[in-house]
Amino acid sequence: MQAVSSAPMLEMTGVSKRFGGVQALSNVDFACGTREIHALLGENGAGKSTLIKIMAGVFRPDSGCMVLGGEEMKFATPRDATAAGIACIFQELSLMPHLSVADNIAITDPPRRFGFIDGRAQRRIAEEALARAGAEDINPYAPVSSLPLSRRQMVEIAKALARNPRLLILDEATSALTAADVARVFQVLKRLRSEGLAIIYISHRMSEIAELADHCSVFRNGRHVATFAKGEKTDMQVVEMMIGRELSHAFPPKPKHGTNGAKPVLETRALSWEERLRDISIAVKPGEIFGLGGLDGQGQMEMLLALFGALRSVSGEILVEGRPVMLSSPESAKRCGIGIALIPEDRKTDGLMLPMSVRDNLTFAALDDISAAGVISSRAESTAVADMVRLLGIRMSDASSAVATLSGGNQQKVVIAKWLLTKPGIVLLNDPTRGIDVGTKQEMYQLLRRLADEGSAIIFYSTDYNELIGCCDRVAVFYDGRIVRLLAGDEITERALVSSALNIPAADVAAAEARPPV
């Protein structure tokens, strides 16, 4: 355990911020010392994001003061915060896709010679920063748009490190990363801590917080609830603090013997695409929640896109209710047989039209059902919207308000509701709980089980092993585009998931299990 120095690097006292009718932060005190990793916990909408955006100069607080390194700070723009030595790695990436990796890393203050950007020095800076972040494999000349999401996030981290910050803020910075990258980032963060940085860390993954954080602060409804040192509270106590109520069973019970007799509604035979999917054959029955597991980026997302008609030149066969189907677009998937729906990973780009109203967003996919001769029936629309708002417990001021004004969890509910309105027989979910608060997650698990009980087939990709263990009847573990292991029932354990995700042969795992613990 590191000794926390006496003088805090950052001290905020009495900070309040109001947006229209919502009190996002009320009278919050917060401090983070040097050589400290301080985790912020709370549901979405608890005020964490607002707090760090104040630190980053994005918002100005209505009241309260902020002291950094002994000096009072008043930031007007992110530029001021950067100049004061604060670097943020946000959930929404702050990279310019057309520019190269090196351009991006050096963008805030590029090295200059005779007033012009010095390309060679910039390359050196970029390489150093990438090395510090443990991502030497990234070419500094590559345009950011050519990199996959997990690599971009590493560039984002390198970009923050290149500024040599005094205070580093990570907001869900690891949620897009592969497990190997997370481990490297953790090493980097621990090293930076020993070098004297103050680090503020936001994550919804309790295991990450347990590994990293020296202190945790819990927020709820814009208020600071408690700050405690590592190990003082159990996970369950923390969760209770976050949601402010007793936590019932996180996952709904699984049916004991469910679907053995039924015929599969969705089958694939030797499905292959590019280098990302190799010879995938699965059969999913109605009433079943079928998980896709494995490390991030092993082909699970492509699998869902292939089933939703979003990929071209897919080889192999897809059968719905036993009949081969040709899926040429999401529209054809939606109309195919019993109907297929995909809840996308990124609700902001693939799921919602953010400036449009909740009502419009909810009924987009099902307009055919509520219209006659091309004219939308406003009565049918209102009924459909009201049903869904009630069914999913979507919290909002009014159905005509822009969906962008909702919290992340409620936005995700809108995405799901939109597809439920099409009454799909097959529901594909692409990591739907990423960046969503605990309460909403639980509601979602209940909903998935209810849909399955009503006869839908559900294919559920999650990067969170606990979800796969808690929700799924079977889990197919992907590795390098192949299914390396199919786990069913009690076989779905964290150990089995992790070992097969790393493609460790089952025999070795069994041998390890047989051996007495060291």
Next chain:
Amino acid sequence: MNRLRYGLLEHRGTLLAGAVFVVLFSVYIANYQTGLNAAVATTVANKGVLLAIVAMAQTLPVLTAGLDLSVGMVFVLANCIASAVVVGSPLETAFGIVVVLAAGLACGLLNGLVIVYGRLQPIITTLATGAIYYGLALWLRPVPGGDINSDLADALTGQLPGGIPSMLAVLLAVVLLVWVPFRNSVTGRAALAVGSSEQASYMSGIPIERVKLVTYALSGLLAAIAGLLLTFVTYSGEASSSIGGTYTLNSIAAVVIGGTSLMGGYGSAIGSIFGAFVLRTIGDLLFVLDLDPLWQPLFQGMILLVAVSLSALRLLKIRNRLDLFS
């Protein structure tokens, strides 16, 4: 090796536009009775350089994901001012040139100020300010006329020793003095960043307001340089709305043919120069191939469509339909 590959990728638009120009120009010369000589090159240069510089002016706002519909009007206004002040002794002429360039800079700066601080869309803002600049031009020159320092005009529209058209030298100077420094400056880099993602730029601490101001001001300056050169070619000033409108639209076409993305974040003024010469060469080609000049707009339109389609070629390679939209 990687560096070369990414370099080629970065400049693919410019390289392609340059290749198209070389092909078209070769066909033109092959069919021209006298072949390539200094006089032919000078005529081509005098016609092409004006549009090339206006297209450079258009490129800068487009890189930031904006658009400047006033470049043609600033071009005309500069022409009218020049026909009044770029006369007399060398000192007076020099002063006149400074006045013309300052006027262009001021027009561009005004565009930038309204767009940045009025938070208005560039397309509407510059449509409105363009009308204002045209009104000023009309007020200055209700009827065509005026004069210009003819010694300077003859020198600039003629040839350098060795038969190289002077206008090409002027174009080279503009590239070296305006575009190259801009492209390698922190502001130029920031302009591309803003065009690529304005939100990410803001979060990276880039002074977006200043970047846009500089970009639009430079655009006005370049348009004024072109207007000044127009005066050297025509020896007079004319407040012609058709010239202004044509140059504006052709400048956008040249930018697209030059491989610059209208969505911002990617492209180069060098590509736009080639784009401008491609457009001009099409007209000349019709002439040597003995086609009715009435066909010119049709052919220009077709070339433009081909250019836009080329940039859509990558869509054929896409295996994930979601990438069609990014």
